[in-house]
Amino acid sequence: MTSGLWELVLKGVWVTLQLLVCSALLAAAVSFVVGVARTHRLWIVRFLAGFYTEVFRGTSALVMIFWVFFVLPLAFGWQLVPLWAGTLALGLTYGAYGSEIVRGALNAVDPAQAEGGIALSFTPWQRLRLILLPQAVPEMIPPFSNLLIELLKGTALVSVMGMGDLAFSANLVRLALQESAEIYAYVLVIYFVIAFVLTRGMRGLEKKLKAGVGKRPEQKIVVSEPVGGGVK
Amino acid sequence: MNWDWQAVSDFMPQFWDGLLVTLQALVLGSLISFTLGLVWALLMRVPSRWVTWPVGVLTEFVRNTPLLVQLVFLFYVLPEWGVTFSALTTGVVGIGLHYSTYTMQVYRAGIEAVPVGQWEAATALNLPLRRTWTAVILPQAIRRVVPALGNYVIAMLKDTPMLMVITVLDMLGQARLFSQEHFQFTEPLTVIGVAFIVISYLASLLLRALERRLVH
Numbered sequence: 001m002t003s004g005l006w007e008l009v010l011k012g013v014w015v016t017l018q019l020l021v022c023s024a025l026l027a028a029a030v031s032f033v034v035g036v037a038r039t040h041r042l043w044i045v046r047f048l049a050g051f052y053t054e055v056f057r058g059t060s061a062l063v064m065i066f067w068v069f070f071v072l073p074l075a076f077g078w079q080l081v082p083l084w085a086g087t088l089a090l091g092l093t094y095g096a097y098g099s100e101i102v103r104g105a106l107n108a109v110d111p112a113q114a115e116g117g118i119a120l121s122f123t124p125w126q127r128l129r130l131i132l133l134p135q136a137v138p139e140m141i142p143p144f145s146n147l148l149i150e151l152l153k154g155t156a157l158v159s160v161m162g163m164g165d166l167a168f169s170a171n172l173v174r175l176a177l178q179e180s181a182e183i184y185a186y187v188l189v190i191y192f193v194i195a196f197v198l199t200r201g202m203r204g205l206e207k208k209l210k211a212g213v214g215k216r217p218e219q220k221i222v223v224s225e226p227v228g229g230g231v232k
Numbered sequence: 233m234n235w236d237w238q239a240v241s242d243f244m245p246q247f248w249d250g251l252l253v254t255l256q257a258l259v260l261g262s263l264i265s266f267t268l269g270l271v272w273a274l275l276m277r278v279p280s281r282w283v284t285w286p287v288g289v290l291t292e293f294v295r296n297t298p299l300l301v302q303l304v305f306l307f308y309v310l311p312e313w314g315v316t317f318s319a320l321t322t323g324v325v326g327i328g329l330h331y332s333t334y335t336m337q338v339y340r341a342g343i344e345a346v347p348v349g350q351w352e353a354a355t356a357l358n359l360p361l362r363r364t365w366t367a368v369i370l371p372q373a374i375r376r377v378v379p380a381l382g383n384y385v386i387a388m389l390k391d392t393p394m395l396m397v398i399t400v401l402d403m404l405g406q407a408r409l410f411s412q413e414h415f416q417f418t419e420p421l422t423v424i425g426v427a428f429i430v431i432s433y434l435a436s437l438l439l440r441a442l443e444r445r446l447v448h
Binding site: 074149152160170179180181188196 | 309394
């Protein structure tokens, strides 16, 4: 492989990382908003949040990407820049998965904690911000770590739409060299290294957050839940 | 936004063809991932580092890299090595291999959840290792993990559109073909999007019923 081709691969890595960060931020925002909404006291809010989760978890991420790229411009006249279209499709889909994690962790907090907040006449917002979230967030980190890896793997899907990410540049190199084993082996290793770094980072974050509420990080390896296991 | 019902009914014959291919890939992929996952899980219990370490690294690697790239890898690299499969076979193998690295963790959890007393009883009865596994441990372990395996089938369903990339005409492949022929993108893509939601919702209802029966 020549240096020019390596440059292409590096550009692909950069696009993949950009997309990963943007869609992870959107997915995190969606997870928290929808996840908290699913524990809301009004049934209509819970219903709407549940509906959102079922729809976006029910469909395939790749179909969603096709929809955002092809149907959105035709139906609503929104032509999005590829990076934002990819971010939107991935963020909304993986945000729906993340909302289940947020909801599960909020429900797992001892009910006495929330009752204590009521007894001290905290407002619902104060209860959430000062009592529930500080205890729930550290528990969310291991499943979120798995979801982040799934999201990284999901970013490869945008290459189908011609966005120049790592998987796309691998295809260009394959066409240039007429030889695929080498470049795809490199690309798989690059993805693996990114995933490894992310896992390590999340483990460090978990340790730090759990120390903040006086807990130890989980010793055993967490069995990753499948992304989108349907209704629970 | 204009919705054309005519396009929907024109797309329907192709939709059923695509659905058939998707379900085919799903069933075969599930079978491969269930068997291969069990093989990995059992290999990980072999008391030798020379077995567990390579298997651990390989499965970790497959689990943490995108299925899309793996599919393309198999599709282009296997012929270079002189192995030629049809696109659908390659896809099924790719999906099965990818998800076997997940089901292996499910099996492991199931095997670890079998109470120690069962192992001790097998030892006390002087059962050979093979009988211990096939008659005592695995029947109990697998019963426990069926719902979790079902979850992976649903996850797999949502990954089958990736087969389109290696020229398999699954639902998404058919939808793309139709849109390019008729220049109507909205209807076919929406139809298959809804189809995925409906199928995975039905599957998860089915799974919940199964779970209630198995986990008494």
